[in-house]
Amino acid sequence: MNAYLNAMRKYATFAGRATRAEYWLFMLVLFGISAVALVLDAAVSSPFSQSTIFIGITYLVHFLPNLAVTVRRLHDTGHSGWWVLVCPVALFFLCLQGSPGANAYGVTPAGQLNDRDDGRERGGRATVGPLTQLNLTEELERLAQLRANGSLTDTEFDVMKARLLAKGA
Known part of the structure; x- marks a missing residue:
């Protein structure tokens, strides 16, 4: 939960680095919140209209923090944040271990x-x-x-x- 809260606090911080654990724990919590939002949307939907208000708010609130933690995760692997535009390649980089020690994007995150x-x-x-x-x-x-x-x-x-x-x- 701390990884999620840390990512939300740094919602607009694109500089620096994020550990693999910080990134994937943020994504896990976001997945759980999204699942709850989908259940709430299904509960308030009528047979004639589909409600997407809760999932829409969830994605709207998490768009910038998600982008920022992804860019910081790419920085941890020694890659530019612009790789986020090439999704399959970025997903590969997100799974890599961070580069040891300082790199061009900053010092090793605190947990490493x-x-x-x-x-x-x-x-x-x-x-x-x-x-x-x-x-x-x-x-x-x-x-x-x-x-x-x-x-x-x-x-x-x-x-x-x-x-x-x-x-x-």
Whole structure:
């Protein structure tokens, strides 16, 4: 539900990135809301007229947030938001894993910390040891930027910072 609410709060934010989970959870909740709207429309319809008021309002309210979260999801995979105009290709990109680390569209979203507890990077290659000083600095800067733009609360920042510093030690 947080992914849905986050996408609705960023209804007109086309810059930045959205995780795969954020995108698909938003779509799942939208599907559920649409199903409820269809049932309500069927309940208020008469035998002589079909009502589409609830589903119409649902799609009208969700059009811009849906477009924005889709563009941010494409950004997470390293692709331009304009790919949304080529639906089959965009659907393929939406299923891909996001690019690790920062890309041309911003830093890694808050939920995608580069956790290396299992000793593996995202590409599947084993790491030589703990986080390097450069990686640690980059991750701390990324967390500070997420806190500055409001994506992380101070408490979340402190917890993630402590976890990173414990790994780096």
